[in-house]
Amino acid sequence: xxxxxxxxxxxxxxxxxxxxxxxxxxxxxxxxxxxxxxxxxxxxxxxxxxxxxxxxxxxxxxxxxxxxxxxxxxxxxxxxxxxxxxxxxxxxxxxxxxxxxxxxxxxxxxxxx
Numbered sequence: 001x002x003x004x005x006x007x008x009x010x011x012x013x014x015x016x017x018x019x020x021x022x023x024x025x026x027x028x029x030x031x032x033x034x035x036x037x038x039x040x041x042x043x044x045x046x047x048x049x050x051x052x053x054x055x056x057x058x059x060x061x062x063x064x065x066x067x068x069x070x071x072x073x074x075x076x077x078x079x080x081x082x083x084x085x086x087x088x089x090x091x092x093x094x095x096x097x098x099x100x101x102x103x104x105x106x107x108x109x110x111x112x113x
Contacts, residue, residue: 024066032067037074038084040066049087 010018021027024043030036040063041047050058063070078084 029068030066032070034074034077036067037063037070037078041078041085047085 017026022043024030024040030039044062047059047062052058055061056064059075060072063075075085079087
């Protein structure tokens with residue numbers, strides 16, 4: 001099966017590979033530190049914040065699966081010091097109240113670094 005989008009033609013296998021790589025789940029790891037975190041978050045666009053901490057908090061598992069070892073304080077730096085990320089409430093989840101998400105980079109005013 002061939003999928004078309006404008007002038008771009010991809011096989012199903014190529015489309016799958018593109019989707020996995022664009023989520024930073026395959027290919028070379030992003031740079032270490034805040035620059036790597038920005039690269040991953042720019043690609044993901046949304047990072048769900050989940051206070052449940054069975055293994056680790058969801059936002060940290062998502063970043064760890066893409067970056068490997070990273071400084072968790074970097075999320076706070078991007079969110080609260082640099083304001084590169086912002087937090088918003090989403091629609092009510094499965095009986096657990098409103099979902100929180102960290103979204104970045106902001107589309108208004110401040111350019112992404």
